[in-house]
Amino acid sequence: MAMTMTARQRARVSLYVQAGIFVVAMAALILATDWKTIGNSVFNFGKIGPMFPDIFVAGLRNTLIYTFLGFIVGLSGGLLLALMKLSSFPLYRWIATGYIEFFRGIPALLVFIAFGYGVPLAFGVSWDVTAVVMVSLGMVAAAYIAETLRAGLQAVPRGQMEAARSLGMPQWQAMVTIVIPQAFRIVLPPLTNEVILLTKDSSLIYVLGLTASQYELTKFGRDGISSLGAGLTPLLVAGAFYLVITIPLSLLARKFESRSARTKR
Amino acid sequence: MNDVVTNSRNHTGSLNAAGVSIQNLRKSYGANEVLKGISLDVAPGEVVCLIGPSGSGKSTLLRCVNLLEQPNEGTIHVGGFDATDPDVDIDRMRRKVGMVFQQFNLFPHLNALRNCTVAQTKVLKRSQSEADKVAHANLERVGLGHLADRYPDQLSGGQQQRVAIARALSMDPELMLFDEPTSALDPETVGDVLSVMRNLAKEGMTMLVVTHEMGFAREVADRVVFMDGGVVVEEGGAEQVISSPNQDRTKEFLKRVLDPTHIDITE
Numbered sequence: 098m099a100m101t102m103t104a105r106q107r108a109r110v111s112l113y114v115q116a117g118i119f120v121v122a123m124a125a126l127i128l129a130t131d132w133k134t135i136g137n138s139v140f141n142f143g144k145i146g147p148m149f150p151d152i153f154v155a156g157l158r159n160t161l162i163y164t165f166l167g168f169i170v171g172l173s174g175g176l177l178l179a180l181m182k183l184s185s186f187p188l189y190r191w192i193a194t195g196y197i198e199f200f201r202g203i204p205a206l207l208v209f210i211a212f213g214y215g216v217p218l219a220f221g222v223s224w225d226v227t228a229v230v231m232v233s234l235g236m237v238a239a240a241y242i243a244e245t246l247r248a249g250l251q252a253v254p255r256g257q258m259e260a261a262r263s264l265g266m267p268q269w270q271a272m273v274t275i276v277i278p279q280a281f282r283i284v285l286p287p288l289t290n291e292v293i294l295l296t297k298d299s300s301l302i303y304v305l306g307l308t309a310s311q312y313e314l315t316k317f318g319r320d321g322i323s324s325l326g327a328g329l330t331p332l333l334v335a336g337a338f339y340l341v342i343t344i345p346l347s348l349l350a351r352k353f354e355s356r357s358a359r360t361k362r
Numbered sequence: 363m364n365d366v367v368t369n370s371r372n373h374t375g376s377l378n379a380a381g382v383s384i385q386n387l388r389k390s391y392g393a394n395e396v397l398k399g400i401s402l403d404v405a406p407g408e409v410v411c412l413i414g415p416s417g418s419g420k421s422t423l424l425r426c427v428n429l430l431e432q433p434n435e436g437t438i439h440v441g442g443f444d445a446t447d448p449d450v451d452i453d454r455m456r457r458k459v460g461m462v463f464q465q466f467n468l469f470p471h472l473n474a475l476r477n478c479t480v481a482q483t484k485v486l487k488r489s490q491s492e493a494d495k496v497a498h499a500n501l502e503r504v505g506l507g508h509l510a511d512r513y514p515d516q517l518s519g520g521q522q523q524r525v526a527i528a529r530a531l532s533m534d535p536e537l538m539l540f541d542e543p544t545s546a547l548d549p550e551t552v553g554d555v556l557s558v559m560r561n562l563a564k565e566g567m568t569m570l571v572v573t574h575e576m577g578f579a580r581e582v583a584d585r586v587v588f589m590d591g592g593v594v595v596e597e598g599g600a601e602q603v604i605s606s607p608n609q610d611r612t613k614e615f616l617k618r619v620l621d622p623t624h625i626d627i628t629e
Binding site: 254256257259260261262263264265266267270274275278279282 | 428430453454456457459460461463465467468469470471480481484485486526529530533
């Protein structure tokens, strides 16, 4: 009887055990690491000077441009697909469903290869890298954004459409002026997360042949691996730059979320 | 105030009142027939209250009038429109018919003023300044001119419902439909909404009101229609139907509504 613990005591002991396991695991990891080699090939910050300021001028700038263009295409395509998916016309629903399932089901990398190499071969055209990123990233993003927007559109209470129609607005006008603006507020947090995913997916452009001025962060980092002799360190730097973009976006998403939780409806 | 209202007939007055004529209306959801052949006339300028137990089809009937529900059979004439004609211009017809919902359905992303102007500019193609003027006049009319820049979530239920009435009035309707406008309200805000509706009735607006407010119906309605089980059981003058109903079902319903505590004790 004296050995039994209260629920609170049990929770505390469990917490200590978990912390202990974590500390032991970290210690083992640190001891097992070959710090000398790692210091030369991953944390070799002494040799990365030449990456600056180009990482801003080319890498960061291009990542932002590619992401933005992909997002614009993805957002417009996604809205169109979401409306098609909610259409009362079956053909539209089938097309939208097929598109969404297809592009969500295949690796984005394959889409980049298809548009970067396949389309030029098939049609005998060559197009700009920016256009390839814009279309590839945009078409993949459209599939994901469509599902997000569809959920948002369906979350707008039915009474909103009824009120707008009762005032004499045609269906499309009620959609554009009343329902869609409210849906966008609802999906702002997941949409921001979508931008984070796009930022990272823009790195897939590395499979295409790029000129230095077209390098985005990942390609820029890979290029640094071969030219700087600092091992993988340039990739580490590139990774840090992604965080510079994605962490503020993440905070923004959380802010939107708490705001929409405050103003219900 | 009253003079202003009646003189500006195009914007805040309701002298162009429309009537409604419903013939043998039927509406089913699957096998469930909600309206079983309803006929009802509302003369221009008349105020008719629809009363009855929940599930009796009152709201469905009201929603059929502006085609939020599509009737299966029968005809509805609203003003000059044959609502049940498949070729009717629904949007044009709805401009003439103001609708007030139980849940207000204000547009939460627009403030009170914009709620009242959005359809004026988009549908009636009024200029923004003209729409603002009309909206302000109608917000004033429901006693909320000072809250024009508030958003719906900054207003009480009663205030939201009055904005919803102002929004409908801003389209210069010839007929107003009210679907249990006070049922979702806190008791202390019901009075403000009812008094706005009372004034509207006095100004000669045609009104079709689904309500549980028997006091309001008796005082304001020209006629009261009692519905139960998808049919009109009894209709007549407000005082007659509510104070001395002829039908047993009407009597029983009114007894329960007017004196609910009494029933609880005897049961």
